[in-house]
Amino acid sequence: MTAASARRARGRLFYAAVLTPTLLALAVLAALVLDVLGDSVSWQVVEPAGSGSSFSVAEGFRFTGTWERVVRLELAARGESAEEVEALLANSEERRIFAARNRVELMWAVDGQPLRWVVTSSRDKLISDHALVAGTRERKALLAELRPGQHLYLNQWLDGSIFGRNTSRSPLVAGLAPALLGSLWVMALVILIAVPLGAAAAIYLEEYSQDTWAARAIEVNLRNLAGVPSIVYGILGLAVFVRFMRLGPVVLAAALTLALLVVPVVVIAAREAIRAVPDSMRQAAYGLGATKSQVAFRVVLPAALSSIVTGVILAVARAVGETAPLLLIGAAAFVPGLPSSPMSQYTVLPVQIYSWVGENNPEFAHVASAGIVVLLCVLALLYGVAFWLRRKFERRW
Amino acid sequence: MRERLVAVALGAAAWVTVLTTIAVVAVLARETFAFFTDPLVSVVEFFTGDRWTPLFLDKHFGISPLLAGTFLVTAIAMLVGVPLGIASAIYLSEYATPPVRRRVKGVLELLAGIPTVVLGYFALLFVTPWLQTFIPGLKLFNALSAGLVMGFMILPIISSLASDAMISVPNSLREAGYGLGASKLDVVIKIVLPAAFSGIVAAVILAFARAVGETMIVTLAAGQRPILTLDPRETIATMTSFIVQAATGDQPAGSLAARSLYAVASVLFVITLLLNLVSQALVRRFRERYE
Numbered sequence: 008m009t010a011a012s013a014r015r016a017r018g019r020l021f022y023a024a025v026l027t028p029t030l031l032a033l034a035v036l037a038a039l040v041l042d043v044l045g046d047s048v049s050w051q052v053v054e055p056a057g058s059g060s061s062f063s064v065a066e067g068f069r070f071t072g073t074w075e076r077v078v079r080l081e082l083a084a085r086g087e088s089a090e091e092v093e094a095l096l097a098n099s100e101e102r103r104i105f106a107a108r109n110r111v112e113l114m115w116a117v118d119g120q121p122l123r124w125v126v127t128s129s130r131d132k133l134i135s136d137h138a139l140v141a142g143t144r145e146r147k148a149l150l151a152e153l154r155p156g157q158h159l160y161l162n163q164w165l166d167g168s169i170f171g172r173n174t175s176r177s178p179l180v181a182g183l184a185p186a187l188l189g190s191l192w193v194m195a196l197v198i199l200i201a202v203p204l205g206a207a208a209a210i211y212l213e214e215y216s217q218d219t220w221a222a223r224a225i226e227v228n229l230r231n232l233a234g235v236p237s238i239v240y241g242i243l244g245l246a247v248f249v250r251f252m253r254l255g256p257v258v259l260a261a262a263l264t265l266a267l268l269v270v271p272v273v274v275i276a277a278r279e280a281i282r283a284v285p286d287s288m289r290q291a292a293y294g295l296g297a298t299k300s301q302v303a304f305r306v307v308l309p310a311a312l313s314s315i316v317t318g319v320i321l322a323v324a325r326a327v328g329e330t331a332p333l334l335l336i337g338a339a340a341f342v343p344g345l346p347s348s349p350m351s352q353y354t355v356l357p358v359q360i361y362s363w364v365g366e367n368n369p370e371f372a373h374v375a376s377a378g379i380v381v382l383l384c385v386l387a388l389l390y391g392v393a394f395w396l397r398r399k400f401e402r403r404w
Numbered sequence: 405m406r407e408r409l410v411a412v413a414l415g416a417a418a419w420v421t422v423l424t425t426i427a428v429v430a431v432l433a434r435e436t437f438a439f440f441t442d443p444l445v446s447v448v449e450f451f452t453g454d455r456w457t458p459l460f461l462d463k464h465f466g467i468s469p470l471l472a473g474t475f476l477v478t479a480i481a482m483l484v485g486v487p488l489g490i491a492s493a494i495y496l497s498e499y500a501t502p503p504v505r506r507r508v509k510g511v512l513e514l515l516a517g518i519p520t521v522v523l524g525y526f527a528l529l530f531v532t533p534w535l536q537t538f539i540p541g542l543k544l545f546n547a548l549s550a551g552l553v554m555g556f557m558i559l560p561i562i563s564s565l566a567s568d569a570m571i572s573v574p575n576s577l578r579e580a581g582y583g584l585g586a587s588k589l590d591v592v593i594k595i596v597l598p599a600a601f602s603g604i605v606a607a608v609i610l611a612f613a614r615a616v617g618e619t620m621i622v623t624l625a626a627g628q629r630p631i632l633t634l635d636p637r638e639t640i641a642t643m644t645s646f647i648v649q650a651a652t653g654d655q656p657a658g659s660l661a662a663r664s665l666y667a668v669a670s671v672l673f674v675i676t677l678l679l680n681l682v683s684q685a686l687v688r689r690f691r692e693r694y695e
Contacts, residue, residue: 014587021589025495028488028559029508035556036515042530043522207417215411216418227684228422234610234680235673236617238644239428241651242669246431250657267424274421300410321517328519331619331644335651357521357620364525364624372529379522386517394510 043383046376050142051162052149053179056130057085061117061158067124077111081126107173110180115161119150125160129177136370165377173345174359178370183378185345186359189258189338190327190385192346193355196262197269197326202319204266205273206308209315212274213281214303233271240268241332249336256337259349264332269322276318280311313400320393324386330357356382432673435666442660450667456630456646458664459653465664467671469630473547473640477622478615480551480636481558485615486608488555489562493604496563497570498592509564516560524624527553532625541637545627548636554621558611565610569603570596606686613679617672619644643672 060081067077075096082092095101110127117123134157137145142161149159172182208225216222244264254260284307292306308315338358346353354362356378363375440447445465453466492512496505531549536542542549573596581591597604627639628649641649650665 014589018587018589021592022499025491025499027491029492029495029512029563031488032492032515032556032559032563033508033511036511036518038530039518039522039526042526046529204417204420207414208421211411211414211418215414225418225422228425230684231677231680232421232425234613234676234683235428236619236644236676238617238619238647239432239669239673242647242666243424243428243431245651246435247427270421270424298407300407303410303414324517328517328521330519330521331623331648334648357519360525361521361620361624364521364528372525375525379525382519382522386519390514390517 040383043376043379045139046373047165047380048139048161048163049373050137050139050146050149050159052134052136052153052157052159053127054132054134054154054157056128056132057081060084061114062124063120064113064122064124074111077124077126078105078109080124081109081111106171107182108175108180110166110168110172112166112168115163116146117160118153118158123160125158127179129175129180131177131179133179133370136373162373164373165380169377169381174354178366178368178374181363181371181374183356183359183381186354186356186378187381189346189353190355192258192349192351192353193261193265194323194327196258196349197265198319198323200262200266201269201273201322201326205270205319205322206277206315208270208274209277209281210303210308213278214299214307229271229274233275236331237268237329238331238335240264241335243267244332244336254350256352257350258346258353260336261333261338261353261355262349264336265326265329268329268332269326272322272325273315273319276322277311277315280314280318281307283314284310313396317393317396320389320396324389324393327355327385327389328357328382330361333358334361356385428673432666432670435663436670439660439663439667442663444660454632456641458661459650459655463660465667467643467668469632470641470643470646470668471671472632472634473622473626473630474616474642474644476547476634476636476640477551477554477626477642478612480548481554481615482608482612484552484555485558485562485611489559489607489611490566490604492559492563493566493570493607494592494596496567498588498596505567509567512560512563515556516564518557520557520618520620521624523553523557524550524621527621527625539637543627543637543639545625545629545639546637547626547640550622550624550626551636553625554615554618557618557621558615561611561614562607565607566600566604569600569607572603573599602686602689606683609679609683609686613676613683616679617644617676619648623648643668647672 062077062080066080067073069076078096079092082095083089087095095105108129112125113122114125115122117125135149137149142149146159153159169182170187171184172180173184174186175181212222212225216225241264244260244267248254248260248263249256252260254263288306288310289302292302297306333355338354344351360375360378360382363371363378439445440450444463450465450467452468453464454468455464455466456469457464496508500508527549528545531553532542532544532546535546535549535552539548577595577599578591581595586594622642623645626642626645628641628645629639630641630646631638633640646668647665650661653661655662
């Protein structure tokens with residue numbers, strides 16, 4: 008082998024050595040997403056506490072009122088009289104309770120038939136649970152072993168009704184409603200608090216402050232704050248907002264804590280955006296007789312707005328996925344109701360996922376994976392919007 | 405007058421960030437002081453003792469098991485994340501075309517943006533069962549899978565920051581190398597890497613700080629048993645996982661067990677602060693050289 012070809016071979020080897028880790032990282036990302044998606048579907052043998060029946064698509068489907076139709080069929084099969092059924096459906100409170108305790112949906116492969124309506128109640132007994140691949144392989148054996156009254160079906164844990172159901176002690180009917188609503192509440196309040204604060208601080212640092220020791224102190228401090236572990240913010244929130252200000256474990260305390268967490272991120276992004284606004288625009292405004300605040304708010308801020316918004320969205324995405332600080336300031340695993348004000352008790356998606364993963368009952372892992380899919384979708388949406396904004400409003404000065 | 409008011413209001417917003425730091429330090433200092441003045445606690449035992457059992461009846465407050473746990477998980481993460489991250493940075497800055505670089509960086513950012521509770525789920529329910537098929541004696545909660553997954557959490561951080569450092573190495577240096585007949589491999593290893601060295605080290609230190617402060621992966625996948633071990637198959641506890649355990653348990657506020665979490669948090673805060681300061685100093689040095 009000549010020296011030149013050995014040199015080429017070494018070069019190729021090195022190229023492979025630096026390319027592989029990048030591909031490996033992408034493979035891990037893919038494995039994670041596939042694992043989560045795979046876990047959100049599983050084969051189950053369930054022994055219903057009530058009727059033990061399932062209904063064909065044609066039996067249940069109506070152009071309007073499919074839900075009611077299936078509930079009627081189920082209640083009749085459970086042995087309730089026609090009057091009792093009508094009384095239940097007529098009473099909105101009873102309907103709500105039924106919807107919270109029972110899951111009405113189209114299930115795949117119920118007892119070997121392709122698509123059936125199944126009503127699962129929180130009292131149903133989960134006999135066994137099989138992963139998607141293993142269960143598909145052993146499907147015939149599982150069907151043969153079914154005892155009378157038991158059903159085998161492919162449970163897609165992430166169904167439409169999971170968004171409407173409350174949390175439950177039974178994994179079969181546990182839902183995401185409180186966590187999703189809690190996350191939305193926290194997200195909205197974080198935006199309301201962190202954006203004005205972060206943008207104002209950025210304007211001050213870029214447009215107002217001179218190069219004094221104070222400005223430098225703020226500068227150094229900001230960079231250090233961005234590196235403080237999030238759990239330390241939880242300790243701060245616990246001591247200041249929950250205990251000292253006596254807010255208790257409520258949405259507002261969570262939003263304030265997370266706002267402090269993301270303010271450095273917002274400030275850093277906003278400063279970069281403001282710095283990119285060319286000086287000629289400021290000079291032009293001053294030339295027209297504008298005051299300093301007019302320049303800041305009517306010239307610089309609008310020009311930098313889209314970049315600031317992109318930074319804000321990325322910061323909010325971070326806040327939405329944050330778990331540790333909220334565990335410290337008392338986001339609950341089980342909340343009595345849905346959050347309705349900043350002073351409500353709450354839970355959020357990541358905390359809910361954490362508590363489901365920690366459950367003794369292994370079937371909760373499926374509910375957790377359904378929650379993760381929803382959380383990742385929320386994040387993907389945020390990233391998508393940020394990306395779109397960056398592309399659409401990208402300006403070159 | 406109005407101008408002055410606006411300036412003051414904006415300045416106040418900037419000072420809120422400073423206030424945050426002051427509040428963090430004040431809270432930690434107050435509670436840590438209260439912890440150490442308790443007759444059951446001694447500063448010497450805290451730093452030298454090898455048992456950490458604040459939640460038991462027989463209380464011992466030696467932080468070394470938590471430090472060992474944190475160090476163990478972080479070391480595994482660095483073993484994975486540093487070589488892979490730097491290699492990927494070399495690919496991004498020296499081999500990838502700008503459009504490919506932009507896309508790959510975007511996807512790596514997604515990996516960095518995955519909530520850590522999701523990574524903890526992945527470590528506990530995917531990586532651990534997989535590792536158990538060929539590593540005998542691997543506990544359900546273990547340092548190894550938490551560390552491995554954490555390695556992939558810090559990989560994008562290192563890759564992104566280190567590739568920025570390499571990209572800002574002036575092309576004239578590379579061209580000088582090629583002019584002397586160096587191969588691409590020589591240029592990367594003997595010119596670009598040394599020139600970007602302080603930037604790469606800064607990235608590694610920043611990633612190290614992130615790994616030390618990371619909470620959810622270790623809480624979910626590494627367990628909550630503070631023992632002094634360096635066996636990666638074992639269940640351990642880290643500083644962060646202890647803080648979660650103590651805060652989510654039912655310790656009454658103001659009890660010694662509850663206060664111990666502030667002492668641990670103070671140690672964590674000081675460690676990450678020092679790491680961040682070192683990293684920033686390195687970045688500054690490196691910037692001055694080429695600007």
